[in-house]
Amino acid sequence: MKAKASSPFWVPIYAFFATILVGGLLLKLDICHPGKELSLLDAVFTATSAVCVTGLAVVDTGSFFSRTGQSVILALIQLGGLGIMTYASLVIYLMGKKVSAADRIAVSQTLIHNPSFNMGKFIVGVVTAVLSIEAIGAFLLYFMDPKGFYPFSAVFHSISAFCNAGFSLYSDSLTSWSEHLGINCVFMALIFMGGLGFYVMTEIWQIFCDLICKRNKKVKAHAMTWHTRTVLETSIFLVIAGAVALFLFENMKAHPDAPYGISKIGALFQSVTCRTAGFNSVEISNMTNIGLIVMIFLMLIGGSPGSCAGGLKTTTFRAWLAFIIAKIKGRSQVVVSWYALSEENVNRMLTLLALASVILCSAIILLSITEGSYLPHSQARGHFIEITFEAISAFATVGLSTGVTPELSNSGKTIIITLMFVGRLGPVWLLTAINSWQSEPRYRLPEDDLPLG
Template structure:
């Protein structure tokens, strides 16, 4: 049992759990919220939301917590954004100690799903790049609006944006800047960079350095790797398609977005942020059901592998989409970009979709019971989509809400905490960790076809 419990696939789970509990206990201290009372469940909820870079909040971060409490949340966001194992292995590496094989597997699976790389150089590069991007983002925010984004506020929001956490020190998130093109652009850039994946970021940085230094590398068939190409292409398509869909849906509600210019900008910002980040420039509770449905779709997809984002991931979406297209066209191979997918990749994508569907379905049913299961549907109109939206937001670690988060019952908070935790780790990772405890049977049953469809 000891070897099973110490499986590298369980290391991140333990790390996240310990960090969440420690963060919750810190947030429970009076120094984090003088003259205010925070229950233990709300402290754990906030810590989970921060570590899992979700952004759902039962209390207002800016007004409820002191600077100390906000700093604890900021630290938890930064730890959760890159993953606890990243920092642990970085410290070990910088101290000159050998990184264990289990840590190598855990970190590599968390970041780029490739255990055959130099973990030391890669982690140092990732942390340096992340801190640089966050500092640049904070500098730009402060320069564009020194009053709204004072140094501490600028750093807090820059880290929150890059880590795709969605925590804001303002009760209306970023609604006050919905018409500010510069502020919107900085936040969107931080969110997109944080959601691309660290492997993609490192590759793009190397390409940029080679271009600036005019360094020549061996001629390749393509200027960037297949993974990076798929991630960038899919991200761009989803941003544009989401912006158009939300713009069209919200055009039916002129009073939500008063003028045409802010309509386009707000729709674009919401398309970027609702896939994982959780910031908003619009009142989510006042948006149309059509917009909420499109946003749920984008939230389910989420960001890219090895990033701060949650969701099924852009690559999974491309694989599933390509699988459906291949079946419709009667093709034996599932093509995504330059190559065809292996059977293992297709099976993993289908498994991930099925697991996500089961988890979301169970959570929606449980929340429907805990958050008004005794109310007739005639008196709870609109309540279902609010619960569904909240469930997907928690599972995809997005953090957007129609406003029901502070009203959740104790049981409802437990459900949302569990969703955020599973969503940050990823259902496939959790299944793999559980499977690491199992043994493959030494026999096989006879096989036969079953009538389907």
């Protein structure tokens, strides 16, 4: 039993839980919010949102917390962005100690889902690259608007953007810069890079270096691996398709005086930030239902494997799409680009979709009970889509909200905390950890076919 409890699949769960607990206790201290009361549940909620890089907040980060409290939140975001195990293993590596096999498996599964890699070099390279990108982002934000993004604010928002956290020091997030092309581009670049995955970023950088070193030589075809190409193609497609959909649907006014609408840059920004970042340059509560549905779809997909982003991941969406196409065409193989997915890979994708559906449906039902089950339908119209939006935003670690987060009951906050935690780890990871406690029975039952459909 002790060996199963110390399984490497449980190590990130323990690490995240411990960090959330410590972060919650720190945020509860008066020094983080002098003269203001913050319940332990709200402190844990904020810590969970930061560590799980979600961005949902029960209090305004900029006005409620002191600089000390904001610094604690920033540290939790940075820790959660790359994963607690990454930093722990980095410290061990820099101290010259041997990294255990358990840590190797845990970090490799978190970052690139490949246990056969040079862990020390990879982690040092990733952390160095991330800190460099965040530093460049902070400098650009400060350079473009020194008043709005003073040094601490620039650093805070750059880290929050790259880690796809969505925490902002401004109560209206980024709506004040909704038409500022430069600020929008910096945030979109940080969010996009943070959601690609560290393996993809490393490979792109290597390809770029090779092109610079061998610019006079003929570049080989298919320089990118299958994984990297799939991630990039799917990510770019989702950004463009999401932006077009949001621009069209939000500007289809039912009458000339309709109070909603969105600009092209606003639609593009929201399409990018829906992929688990959580910043908003438009007021979410003023968006149409069809616009919210588009955003829900984008939030569910999320970023890519091994990144700061959450969601079901772009590769899962691409595999699901290929699975549907294969069934329509009557093919036995599920093909993505020039490779066919293994049966185990397809089963993993279907398991992930099934688990996510069960978790989200259960959470939405529970939230409907805790957040206004006493209201008749005539009075609760619109409430269901707000609860659904909130639940999916938490599960996909996005952080966008229609404004119901501060109004949640204690039971509702507990449900959202659980969704953020499970969503950050991933339902398949959680299932794998639970399965590590189980054993396969040593017998087989007779098989038969059950009529379906």
